[in-house]
Every structure is written in structure tokens, then in C-alpha cells.
Amino acid sequence: MKVWIPGPTEVRPEVLAECARPMIGHRSDAMAQLHDRIDPHLRLAFGVDEARGSQVAVHTTSATGLMEGCLHGVGKRVLCVINGSFSKRWGEIAELLRLQVTRLEKAMGEAASPAEIDELLRKFGPFDALTLVANETSSGVRTPLGPVAEVMSRHPNTLWLVDVVSHLAGMPVDFDANGIDFAFAGSQKALALPPGVTVLGASKRYLERVRGAKRASYYLDAVRVIDGHRERQTPATPCIPLYFALARQLEDISAGVTLPVSERGLRGAAAWDARYAKHLRMQRMTEDWAARHELKYVPAPDLRSWTVACIRKGSIDVSKFLAQLKQRGHTISNGYGDLKGASFRIGHMGDHSEEDLAQLLRACDAVLADSAPR
Ligand SMILES: Cc1ncc(COP(=O)(O)O)c(C=O)c1O
Structure with missing residues (x-):
């Protein structure tokens, strides 16, 4: 069975095998060497x-942990761009942390334009932070980061926090070129690892702001995680098998091992x-397939993700389609949240x-041909 859901994704056997290595102590030299292998990649x-x-770092938590963790200490006023289920979750977390949340809400499948973000930052600001999900896995919509970066450069007191969960390793993040302050991604998406660890990047500006602030968390305190990582330590016992797998997978990607033979x-x-170019070609292959079947994407052409296709069902019965594909050895996903039953997703x-x-x-062609009226 091949897994094509938008996370967890297929893990190569040689990477899975890394998880079966004998344990090492998490305060050992061997663990410090694992950190050394991971960081440059x-x-x-x-x-x-x-x-x-x-700085970069790794934490043993799913991505939601750092969605919460990165908010500790950023300040009181947050503008949350909400255009799908995961960005909505981030706004809810911010409210649970008793932050003052302003929402810039878009329909699922749409992205906030840089002008809209700029307008809200000016109209209702000053904000301490802006949250943005770069690639909304729930609707397959991508928010191009470059144009938002240009807006954010005009609001230097607002930290820019970006969820790159299904974006990292599938599309360029350009963290420092874009002036991002905090970004994080779970292991089970475009990094093609089992779930369980989250990788992050944090800017000097983020670290300076947050280090000086009160942070009411121990395990999810991003500063504790980042400082610990720099010292080759983790705040608590990490998921060591996943560190082995992460090191191997990052080294393999940097060595071109996961690329087409040519x-x-x-x-x-x-x-x-x-690797990013391969994902863009795969997006185009999927678009061509959808066009042949007269199926429409949820997002507009220029906002389509390179890593997850979210396609409206047309006349397809989604549950039946998914079940029939499974019989042929492929698992894809139903739509997410409000789009469940109305769309399907290919990761x-x-x-x-x-x-x-x-x-x-x-x-997919064969299943549709089988179910076409004769
Ligand atoms: C964009 C995005 N953000 C956050 C999450 C939450 O990740 P996790 O389930 O690893 O906590 C997901 C999971 O699918 C996601 O796609």
C-alpha cells in the first residue's frame, strides 16, 4: 500500500531502519554527534x-506543540491569518494562551493578499506577532512568502511566525532572505519521516524578544529548546530513534540521494x-490529470501548493473513490474540515x-473508468 495522504507520508525503508538502531544516552557524545550531523542540513x-x-533546533513534539510553543513570550497582541483548519487552530491556541487575537479570515482555499495583511497591521496595530500558515494542508493553498516578506519588512516590531509544516522540504522557505522570525515543521510531511519530532528556525530578533519575556511553559518553551540544542542538550528525553532517522534523511536529501536518477x-x-522542482513538476502532473477529468482545484492556479493537491469532487463519490483506490494499493485523503466529502487530497x-x-x-484513471456509466 502506498500512502499519498498529506502526512504522514511514505518513509523509505533505509530511513525506517535508522529507527531500529540500538539506543544511546541522550546526554552522550553520540547524541551530540547526531545534533552535529543534523544542523548544517x-x-x-x-x-x-x-x-x-x-538558529535551528529540533524538539520532540508534533508540530502543534511548537505552534503553541513559539507564542510564549512574543507579546500580547497577535494578528492571525486564518484560511483553513490549521491556521484556525493556531488562532485558538493563541486565545487559550490569553493573547489578544485579531483574525484576518479568508475562505478555505484562499490566501490573504500582502495588501490585506498590510492593511490590518496598519489599521489595528501595533501587533507583537503575525501568524501565517505557509501551506494550508487542509485546502492545498500556498501563501507566497516573498510578497508577505516585503510587507513585514515595513513592520519591524511585529514578529513573523510561519507554520511551514507541509511546506519545508517541498518548497523553499528562504527563512533569512524573507526575514521570518520563527518557522517550524513536523517530521511526517515533506521531510518523509515518521511523526514525532518538529524542526524549527528562529531569528536573532525572535530570540532577543522572547528571551527577555515571561514564558509560562517548560516543555514548549522555544528558547529552552533552542539554547539546549546549541549546547547539544534537550530539555527532556528526546525521541532518539527519530533523531537517527532525521540525520540520515537530511544527509540523503543534501547528497541528492532522493532525487531522480538523472x-x-x-x-x-x-x-x-x-527536490522543490520535483514537487512543482508533480503538482503540474496532478493538475494535468485533474484537467483531463474536468475536475477543479480548490485554490486558484497561482496559489496551488507544490506538495498537496486539493481537488473538488465534481461527480465523484469521494468515499467510494478512496475505497476503490485502496483496493488498487493507494491511499489518498478525503477533504479536511468543511471540505470533507466535497474534495479529495493527494499528498x-x-x-x-x-x-x-x-x-x-x-x-485513479482506472477507478474512474470502472465507475463511469456504461
Ligand atoms: C499546516 C499544518 N500545521 C499544523 C499541523 C499539525 O501538525 P501535527 O499533527 O504534527 O501537530 C498540520 C498537520 O497536518 C498541518 O498540516
């Missing part, structure tokens, strides 16, 4: 520039860029190849 994945004082010579940033992220995707789309 995480910096490439995020586009984090150490010279600018930005691109296997690429290394470092070029290998990461080639063309992680280590899936274009050949794998062509096979899935042929299986």
Missing part, C-alpha cells in the same frame, strides 16, 4: 544563515532546489517520485 532546508544570528550528482543547496510530497505519481494517477 537543517540550515539548508530553512535557508537559515547562522551569520545573521538565526539528478543524483547534485549536492547541497542545489540538491534541495532540485505529492516527501520521497515519492514522478514515476510513483504516474502510477497513482493511472490507478
Whole structure:
């Protein structure tokens, strides 16, 4: 069975095997060496520039943990861009933390424009932080980061917090080039690892602001996690098997191992860029397939995610379609939240190849042909 849901994604057997290594102590030199293996590649994945004082780190929690964790100490007033289920969750978490939340709400499948963000920052500001989900997995909509970065550069006192959960390792984040202050991604999405750890990037500005503030959390305190990581320590016992897998997967991506055969010579940033380009080609393959069946995407063409396709059902019975695909060895997802039953999602992220995707789309063709009226 091939898993094509938008996380967890397929994990390569050699990466899974890393999880079966004998245990090491989490305060041991071996653990410090694991951190050393991880960091240079995480910096490439995020586009984090150490010279600018930005840091990367890993924490044993699902991504929701850091959605909450990064809010501790940012200040009282937060503008939350809400355009799907996960951005909505972030707003709810901020309210639970008793922050003063202003919402910029868009329909599922839409993205807030930079002008709208700028308008709210000016009209209702000053804000201490802005939250944005770069790739809303619930509706397959991507918010292009560059144009928002331009707006954020005009609001230097507002920290920019970005959920790159299904974005990192599938599309460029350009953390420092975009002036992002905090970004995080769970392991089970485009990084193609089992779930359980979350990776993050934090700017110097974020660390300075939050370090000086009261933070009412121990386990989810981002500063404690980042400072600990720098010292090759974790605040509590980490999920060591996933650290082994993370190190191996990041090294493999940087060495071009996960690329199509013709691109296997690429290394470092070029290998990461080639990984993003593969996902863009997979997005286009899926769009072509949808167009052949006269199926429409939920997001507009220029806002479609490179890692998750969210397609309106047309005349398809989604539950039946999913069940029939399963019989052919492929699992895809129903729509999420309000789009459940009205759309389906294909997670063309992680280590899936274009050949794998062509096979899935042929299986989709066969299921639709079988269920067409004769
Ligand atoms: C965009 C986005 N943010 C946050 C989350 C929450 O991640 P987790 O379930 O790892 O806590 C998800 C999970 O699908 C997601 O897609």
C-alpha cells in the first residue's frame, strides 16, 4: 500500500531502519554527534544563515506543540491569518494562551493578499506577532512568502511566525532572505519521516524578544529548546530513534540521494532546489490529470501548493473513490474540515517520485473508468 495522504507520508525503508538502531544516552557524545550531523542540513532546508544570528533546533513534539510553543513570550497582541483548519487552530491556541487575537479570515482555499495583511497591521496595530500558515494542508493553498516578506519588512516590531509544516522540504522557505522570525515543521510531511519530532528556525530578533519575556511553559518553551540544542542538550528525553532517522534523511536529501536518477550528482543547496522542482513538476502532473477529468482545484492556479493537491469532487463519490483506490494499493485523503466529502487530497510530497505519481494517477484513471456509466 502506498500512502499519498498529506502526512504522514511514505518513509523509505533505509530511513525506517535508522529507527531500529540500538539506543544511546541522550546526554552522550553520540547524541551530540547526531545534533552535529543534523544542523548544517537543517540550515539548508530553512535557508537559515547562522551569520545573521538565526538558529535551528529540533524538539520532540508534533508540530502543534511548537505552534503553541513559539507564542510564549512574543507579546500580547497577535494578528492571525486564518484560511483553513490549521491556521484556525493556531488562532485558538493563541486565545487559550490569553493573547489578544485579531483574525484576518479568508475562505478555505484562499490566501490573504500582502495588501490585506498590510492593511490590518496598519489599521489595528501595533501587533507583537503575525501568524501565517505557509501551506494550508487542509485546502492545498500556498501563501507566497516573498510578497508577505516585503510587507513585514515595513513592520519591524511585529514578529513573523510561519507554520511551514507541509511546506519545508517541498518548497523553499528562504527563512533569512524573507526575514521570518520563527518557522517550524513536523517530521511526517515533506521531510518523509515518521511523526514525532518538529524542526524549527528562529531569528536573532525572535530570540532577543522572547528571551527577555515571561514564558509560562517548560516543555514548549522555544528558547529552552533552542539554547539546549546549541549546547547539544534537550530539555527532556528526546525521541532518539527519530533523531537517527532525521540525520540520515537530511544527509540523503543534501547528497541528492532522493532525487531522480538523472539528478543524483547534485549536492547541497542545489540538491534541495532540485527536490522543490520535483514537487512543482508533480503538482503540474496532478493538475494535468485533474484537467483531463474536468475536475477543479480548490485554490486558484497561482496559489496551488507544490506538495498537496486539493481537488473538488465534481461527480465523484469521494468515499467510494478512496475505497476503490485502496483496493488498487493507494491511499489518498478525503477533504479536511468543511471540505470533507466535497474534495479529495493527494499528498505529492516527501520521497515519492514522478514515476510513483504516474502510477497513482493511472490507478485513479482506472477507478474512474470502472465507475463511469456504461
Ligand atoms: C499546516 C499544518 N500545521 C499544523 C499541523 C499539525 O501538525 P501535527 O499533527 O504534527 O501537530 C498540520 C498537520 O497536518 C498541518 O498540516
